[in-house]
Amino acid sequence: GAVVSQHPSWVICKSGTSVKIECRSLDFQATTMFWYRQFPKQSLMLMATSNEGSKATYEQGVEKDKFLINHASLTLSTLTVTSAHPEDSSFYICRRSRRNTENTEAFFGQGTRLTVV
Amino acid sequence: GNSVTQMEGPVTLSEEAFLTINCTYTATGYPSLFWYVQYPGEGLQLLLKATKADDKGSNKGFEATYRKETTSFHLEKGSVQVSDSAVYFCALTQGGSEKLVFGKGTKLTVNP
Numbered sequence: 001g002a003v004v005s006q007h008p009s010w011v012i013c014k015s016g017t018s019v020k021i022e023c024r025s026l027d028f029q030a031t032t033m034f035w036y037r038q039f040p041k042q043s044l045m046l047m048a049t050s051n052e053g054s055k056a057t058y059e060q061g062v063e064k065d066k067f068l069i070n071h072a073s074l075t076l077s078t079l080t081v082t083s084a085h086p087e088d089s090s091f092y093i094c095r096r097s098r099r100n101t102e103n104t105e106a107f108f109g110q111g112t113r114l115t116v117v
Numbered sequence: 118g119n120s121v122t123q124m125e126g127p128v129t130l131s132e133e134a135f136l137t138i139n140c141t142y143t144a145t146g147y148p149s150l151f152w153y154v155q156y157p158g159e160g161l162q163l164l165l166k167a168t169k170a171d172d173k174g175s176n177k178g179f180e181a182t183y184r185k186e187t188t189s190f191h192l193e194k195g196s197v198q199v200s201d202s203a204v205y206f207c208a209l210t211q212g213g214s215e216k217l218v219f220g221k222g223t224k225l226t227v228n229p
Contacts, residue, residue, distance in 0.1 A: 004160065034215070043121070043219040044161075044206070093160060097215055106217060108153075108160040 003027045004096050006109025013084055013116055021079045021112045023094035029074035032097035035067075037090050038111075044093065050077040084116040119144040123207045123220035130197055130227050138192040138223045140181075140207035148209040150174075150183055150190040151217070155204045164192075164205070197227045 005024040013019050023033055031052045036044040048069050049057040056069035066088075068080040081088050093111040123140040130136060142148065152164040152174070165174030170185035179194045190207060207220040 006160065009158070032215070038222075041125075041221060043221045044217075045219075046216060095161075106151075106161075106163065106215070108162075110158070110160040111155075 003107045004094065004109040006094055006112060008112055009110055010113040011115070013114070015085055015116055016083055018080055018082045019084055019114060021081075021092055021094075021114075023077045023079070023096075023109050025075045025096040028096065030096035031074060033071060033077040034095050034097070035069060035077075035079050036093045036095070038093065039090055047079075047092075081114065084114070086116045089114055089116045119148065119209060119211055119218045121207050121209055121218055121220040123205075123223055125221065126223040126225065128223060128225045130225070132199055132227055132229050133196045134227075136192070136194040136197045136201075136225070138205055138207075138225070140190045140192065140220060142188050142190065142207075142209050144188075144209055144211055146212065147185075148211045150181070151208045151210075152179070152181055152190070152192050153206040153208060153219075155206065155222075157203070161206065197225070199227045199229055201225060202227045 003026050007022045033050040035047045037047050038044045046059050047062045050069045050071040052071045052074050058064045071077040091113050095106050095108040120143045149168045151166045153161040154164045155161045165176040167174040167183035170183050173182045181190050181192045204222045204224045206222045208217045
């Protein structure tokens with residue numbers, strides 16, 4: 001079964017509103033979660049690394065005030081797209097960090113399709 | 118920096134056809150290489166991996182061999198099924214890092 005639960009799977013919102021996406025680790029208290037964004041016909045791009053109990057680390061070019069990340073507990077990280085605009089429409093996907101025993105495996109959420117109208 | 122280039126899709130095949138999806142990479146040293154699959158409406162799942170040169174990863178009839186000399190990790194399957202319809206991503210990590218670098222993904226559609 002799924003080890004990472006991401007919600008919602010899709011959302012449509014009006015321009016100017018904010019949208020929160022949740023990512024839950026179901027089987028492991030993950031101190032780190034990763035947020036990716038995928039544009040049509042493009043790679044998944046790492047946006048930021050979410051660290052429990054501390055500030056997220058953002059990749060170059062990602063606006064931290066636009067994409068707010070909160071990792072309030074060991075099982076939940078949230079990504080909030082603030083004042084969304086049509087250019088924020090994209091596919092967002094999270095994944096949790098791996099356990100020491102998992103070697104190279106990576107577990108992803110189901111992804112969220114955001115459409116801003 | 119590290120990068121992954123995979124063939125652009127979409128790829129449309131008939132059931133039982135042979136599949137190849139090309140993937141090449143650019144990286145220093147010896148990255149670990151992966152193929153992930155994303156079925157419609159689902160998240161990414163690891164399909165197979167290889168962590169050193171000449172390793173062959175295999176799963177569900179899919180195979181890929183880590184070729185250092187050609188910096189490639191092409192995905193193959195001898196006989197595809199309708200249920201293989203999905204988007205396939207080639208990816209790498211470097212030096213134990215958890216940061217995955219992805220290719221653009223290749224959408225495969227298999228028709229009965």
